[in-house]
Amino acid sequence: MAVLQCNAxxxxxxxxxxxAPPLLSARGVTKYYEGIPGCRNVSFEVWPGEVxxxxxxxxxxxxxxxxxxxxxxxxxxxxxxxATRHDGPADIYRMSEPAxxxxxxxxxxxxxxxxxxxxxxxxxxxxxxxxxxxxxxARHYGNIRQAxxxxxxKVEMDTGRMDDLPFTFSGGxxxxxxxxxxxxxxxxxxxxxxxxxxxxxxxxxxxLDLLRGLVSDLGLAAVIVTHDLAVARLLSHxxxxxxxxxxxxxxxxxxxxxxxxxxxxxLLVSSVIHP
Amino acid sequence: MTAAIEIGGLxxxxxxxxxxxxxxxxxAGFDLVVEPGECVALHGPSGIxxxxxxxxxxxxxxxxxxxxxxxxxxxxxxMAATHPRRILAxxxxxxxxxxxxxxxxxxxxxEDVVAETLRGRGADPEAxxxxxRRMLRRLNIPAALHRLAPATFSGGEQQRVNLAxxxxxxxxxxxxxxxxxxxxxxxxxxxxxxIREAAGRGAAIVGIFHDAEVRDAVATRTVPxxxxxxxx
Amino acid sequence: MAEDGYNFAYLDEQTxxxxxxxxxxAVAIPGYQVPFGSREMPLPYGWxxxxxxxxxxxxxxDDTLKVIDQGADDTVNAVSIRKFFARTAGVGTTxxxxxxxxxxxxxxxxxxxxxxxxxxxYQVPIxxxxxxxxxxxxxxxxxxxxxxYGVMHxxxxxxxxxxxxxxxxxxxxxxxxxxxxxxxxxxxxxxNPKMDRSPALQLFGAGREKRIYAIPPHTGVRSLDFDDHPFxxxxxxxxxxxxxxxxSFLDEIVTDxxxxxxxxxxxxxxxxxxxEAGHTGPATRDPEGSGA
Numbered sequence: 001m002a003v004l005q006c007n008a009x010x011x012x013x014x015x016x017x018x019x020a021p022p023l024l025s026a027r028g029v030t031k032y033y034e035g036i037p038g039c040r041n042v043s044f045e046v047w048p049g050e051v052x053x054x055x056x057x058x059x060x061x062x063x064x065x066x067x068x069x070x071x072x073x074x075x076x077x078x079x080x081x082x083a084t085r086h087d088g089p090a091d092i093y094r095m096s097e098p099a100x101x102x103x104x105x106x107x108x109x110x111x112x113x114x115x116x117x118x119x120x121x122x123x124x125x126x127x128x129x130x131x132x133x134x135x136x137x138a139r140h141y142g143n144i145r146q147a148x149x150x151x152x153x154k155v156e157m158d159t160g161r162m163d164d165l166p167f168t169f170s171g172g173x174x175x176x177x178x179x180x181x182x183x184x185x186x187x188x189x190x191x192x193x194x195x196x197x198x199x200x201x202x203x204x205x206x207x208l209d210l211l212r213g214l215v216s217d218l219g220l221a222a223v224i225v226t227h228d229l230a231v232a233r234l235l236s237h238x239x240x241x242x243x244x245x246x247x248x249x250x251x252x253x254x255x256x257x258x259x260x261x262x263x264x265x266x267l268l269v270s271s272v273i274h275p
Numbered sequence: 276m277t278a279a280i281e282i283g284g285l286x287x288x289x290x291x292x293x294x295x296x297x298x299x300x301x302x303a304g305f306d307l308v309v310e311p312g313e314c315v316a317l318h319g320p321s322g323i324x325x326x327x328x329x330x331x332x333x334x335x336x337x338x339x340x341x342x343x344x345x346x347x348x349x350x351x352x353x354m355a356a357t358h359p360r361r362i363l364a365x366x367x368x369x370x371x372x373x374x375x376x377x378x379x380x381x382x383x384x385x386e387d388v389v390a391e392t393l394r395g396r397g398a399d400p401e402a403x404x405x406x407x408r409r410m411l412r413r414l415n416i417p418a419a420l421h422r423l424a425p426a427t428f429s430g431g432e433q434q435r436v437n438l439a440x441x442x443x444x445x446x447x448x449x450x451x452x453x454x455x456x457x458x459x460x461x462x463x464x465x466x467x468x469x470i471r472e473a474a475g476r477g478a479a480i481v482g483i484f485h486d487a488e489v490r491d492a493v494a495t496r497t498v499p500x501x502x503x504x505x506x507x
Numbered sequence: 508m509a510e511d512g513y514n515f516a517y518l519d520e521q522t523x524x525x526x527x528x529x530x531x532x533a534v535a536i537p538g539y540q541v542p543f544g545s546r547e548m549p550l551p552y553g554w555x556x557x558x559x560x561x562x563x564x565x566x567x568x569d570d571t572l573k574v575i576d577q578g579a580d581d582t583v584n585a586v587s588i589r590k591f592f593a594r595t596a597g598v599g600t601t602x603x604x605x606x607x608x609x610x611x612x613x614x615x616x617x618x619x620x621x622x623x624x625x626x627x628x629y630q631v632p633i634x635x636x637x638x639x640x641x642x643x644x645x646x647x648x649x650x651x652x653x654x655x656y657g658v659m660h661x662x663x664x665x666x667x668x669x670x671x672x673x674x675x676x677x678x679x680x681x682x683x684x685x686x687x688x689x690x691x692x693x694x695x696x697x698x699n700p701k702m703d704r705s706p707a708l709q710l711f712g713a714g715r716e717k718r719i720y721a722i723p724p725h726t727g728v729r730s731l732d733f734d735d736h737p738f739x740x741x742x743x744x745x746x747x748x749x750x751x752x753x754x755s756f757l758d759e760i761v762t763d764x765x766x767x768x769x770x771x772x773x774x775x776x777x778x779x780x781x782x783e784a785g786h787t788g789p790a791t792r793d794p795e796g797s798g799a
């Protein structure tokens with residue numbers, strides 16, 4: 001069968017090869033809250049175009065890890081390295097603050113479980129999407145608006161509602177808006193904290209499909225924290241299983257879910273109700 | 276290595292930590308060589324480890340010992356030892372796996388589920404969708420169903436979507452776990468055809484065919500599996 | 508002469524020195540908000556306590572003071588502040604813009620262009636331009652330090668999306684000297700161009716928020732805008748009903764309860780002096796006209 005090759009996809013394809021350096025490396029990341037461990041000695045790498053899932057029960061430290069690797073919470077010890085576009089790998093807690101903040105609003109995205117935390121609720125959907133563009137110097141209203149229209153379309157929202165305030169949208173639509181707002185600057189990695197957490201099951205499924213499509217079409221790397229193994233299976237290439245602040249098992253998603261090795265992973269997998 | 280698959284000394288057991296740490300040995304020193312163009316049928320009673328062999332090759336089961344070499348691009352990859360990203364590359368380009376049950380994102384249309392295989396291999400989305408529809412038609416999924424999500428389909432229809440998503444691409448290695456289990460005669464014949472075509476273009480096929488008639492129709496060779504306890 | 512019992516210009520000399528240090532720093536870093544120890548004043552917050560403290564710290568015995576509120580010299584706020592300095596500093600006061608050495612203002616910049624040596628003191632209610640989107644002071648300071656000003660355009664974007672044009676008409680945000688984002692206090696955006704490269708020194712005092720900032724003479728001040736929606740000032744179809752000026756900022760005045768109204772200059776000094784010079788407007792030309 002003749003298969004047409006598309007350059008962008010071809011790039012992503014080679015990006016997945018082991019020769020390309022990892023985009024993000026966490027080494028021995030440990031975070032203590034007032035002496036209480038949030039996560040301990042967590043090490044992993046994320047390659048370009050790869051989706052890494054972090055699963056575990058609440059309190060297992062998965063959100064702590066996500067915050068530590070996304071420059072939102074400095075670890076007590078350990079390092080987090082990010083492969084910057086121009087200067088190669090850099091320790092995100094040792095680079096200058098302007099450089100780190102620029103990274104956070106251009107090269108990175110962060111999708112919160114509660115869209116209210118990730119959206120600017122007082123301004124319109126269009127302005128929410130355009131904000132990052134304006135933050136990096138876009139000064140042409142027409143172009144910003146066009147980009148906002150394109151992104152509403154990509155996340156399958158009604159472009160006619162561009163000037164509506166976020167609170168007039170449903171939870172699922174707010175989450176789409178949050179995703180569009182993050183992706184408009186073409187980030188290379190997106191951190192997501194329970195992105196489908198607060199949504200109805202029917203809405204969840206569509207959002208999952210959208211996320212999966214965006215991640216693969218854009219060649220995005222992503223780290224997704226979820227307690228939902230079904231979400232993890234559908235979205236992530238690899239999984240980390242966390243328990244009591246430590247990674248107890250890691251591997252390909254279907255390896256971990258189909259053939260769990262650690263007692264805790266086995267318990268987790270066997271506890272899921274299959275409808 | 277001229278073979279498409281070369282398995283040597285494969286051992287696999289399961290330890291059930293939450294059930295008193297029971298250890299179930301399934302494979303102990305399993306060997307298998309499959310050349311391009313061969314269709315090997317794994318044979319043996321239920322629970323003997325036929326699916327386990329397929330899953331170890333596909334690497335969603337982790338081998339305890341042994342090597343599982345698969346010809347990939349210009350070299351070989353040991354699926355039991357390589358890193359996850361290479362396994363994914365092998366699955367994308369080289370090894371297609373028809374599992375017993377279809378697993379797909381809810382609410383995604385059948386044709387998109389099938390086209391995804393080609394898109395993942397870098398195909399143009401439009402061309403991928405066209406090819407997907409062609410394969411679904413060939414497997415007698417009526418066009419009216421192509422835009423619907425397979426979750427609403429009957430068992431046989433779901434199985435055919437599952438077959439389509441693998442046969443839509445020219446995988447050099449095919450792993451087939453009961454591919455005709457819930458199919459009627461007409462559709463079974465289509466699958467025979469697809470398997471023969473794949474073998475004809477040089478694909479190496481390992482399958483589990485419960486039905487003797489099916490086995491006889493497609494298999495070029497039958498490999499019996501024996502219980503791990505006896506073999507060990 | 509100043510009344511007995513007060514130090515010259517009300518504030519004690521230590522406080523004035525502290526405020527002058529803040530002013531010097533503000534002048535050295537145009538547009539940067541310098542914190543200062545704002546004092547209790549014998550007026551409530553919102554009545555110009557920041558401006559009064561700045562004026563009190565820079566005023567000398569030879570200075571001539573003009574105070575305006577919404578452009579007018581004769582409104583309560585202007586009159587009481589002028590009297591305050593007449594009593595506590597005994598300085599001369601004037602209503603003529605070009606005669607003043609120090610002008611304290613609320614909500615306007617005089618129409619008469621300011622010259623070298625003059626100082627314009629603004630009363631500022633809220634100094635922080637980023638406050639609307641970021642409530643944390645530590646964060647807004649960081650945003651200033653790192654020049655993270657892109658979000659300010661979000662507000663202008665919203666204006667255009669909602670009204671088809673930038674509807675913000677006063678306290679319109681500016682970049683000073685190509686660096687700091689600054690709120691010019693609630694002056695109409697009509698006055699924004701007057702700040703740019705003005706030969707006068709412009710000082711801003713926020714009493715409640717305890718901030719002082721400055722635009723030194725001849726400093727560039729640019730109003731934010733979009734490439735395809737450039738900054739524009741207000742325009743009127745009418746001219747001043749009293750002096751006929753078509754170039755000044757006009758206030759709309761309701762003249763009766765039957766819908767009668769007229770537009771007059773908000774700058775009373777400018778308007779009065781034009782009339783003295785013989786200029787007339789629709790109302791002064793036609794005595795039968797609306798309520799003049």
